[in-house]
Amino acid sequence: MMHAVEVKRRLGEEDIAEIAALLSAVEAADHHAALGEHQWLDLVHGGRTGSAGFVARRGGDRRLLGYAQLSRGQGNWQVEVAVHPAHRDQGLGIELLRAALAEVKLHGGGHVHFWVAQAGEADDAIAAELGLNRGRELYQMRRLLPLESGLDARADVLTLRAFRVGEDEKAWLALNNRAFAHHPEQGAWDAHTMAAREDQAWFDPAGLLLAEHDGRLIGSCWTKVDTPEDRGLGEIYVLAVDPELAGEGLGAALLAAGCRHLAGVGCDGVMLYVDASNEAALHLYKSFGFAVDHHDRAYVTDVTPLGT
């Protein structure tokens, strides 16, 4: 069955409300976020060049049945797809993905990651149909809070301060972009990317912890608590250490401080996302008792530009 898939290079208020309702239905059915938050925020706030949303509709009332989101990272593209739980197995996922790949082709082609949360056989089939192969894996890791006293004490080697809105953005972005220089999504943040996070209801400067040495920012642990009602599971949102100081215990101290902060605001658990190939971070998190809760998978392909 064919559906009408329309590309949206900018999202209006109405689009956002409609897509948000679809995403809530997907989340309620699947028990995980339908889209990566970074990508969704970027698109809602105007997005990086080449970012786009795709809406699939059907019927006289043109009801929204599925949504795909394409975002441009550093030298690559990311696609995510969400199909309404009542309209699965009807080819919508494939149509949306195909439309996104066509858009990549139109905008110069390149390496594409198609991210799927808790990927299963249906996702393998969709990817295979469009010639994508299995690529990166992302773990969501969790542990209970508070930390045991030995781990908690690792925070004591640092004096941290909270982020100051309007003052610390530039230094924080420089640190983040150096620490994540080789990371496809987390690197290359700019003032716009930062401002979009600061605008969020969950943003709390008190939870963005900074470590300085001689007035220079050397590391940071950004914690996140979604909503006051959802205090249970806090998140280590971004953990970054100046690459010149890696391996000196700073990451462990910042992680301990982030966990201490989350426990202090009432969280009884903490989770984080980490690339399965990030050995340094995985080692650190395992040594802190984090265990893999589930993993997300990226399927990859290289799209040739139009006209080649």
Ligand SMILES: CC(C)(COP(=O)(O)OP(=O)(O)OC[C@H]1O[C@@H](n2cnc3c(N)ncnc32)[C@H](O)[C@@H]1OP(=O)(O)O)[C@@H](O)C(=O)NCCC(=O)NCCS
């Ligand atoms: C991951 C990161 C925060 C670790 O910070 P760090 O200050 O280098 O780590 P520490 O010195 O505190 O080391 C913590 C543990 O990890 C281990 N570790 C550090 N670098 C490692 C590496 N390259 N490979 C394997 N283990 C490593 C240390 O041996 C230590 O383990 P131990 O306590 O058992 O001795 C830091 O490398 C970083 O900012 N990386 C880039 C950004 C990033 O990937 N953030 C995490 C994203 S989820």
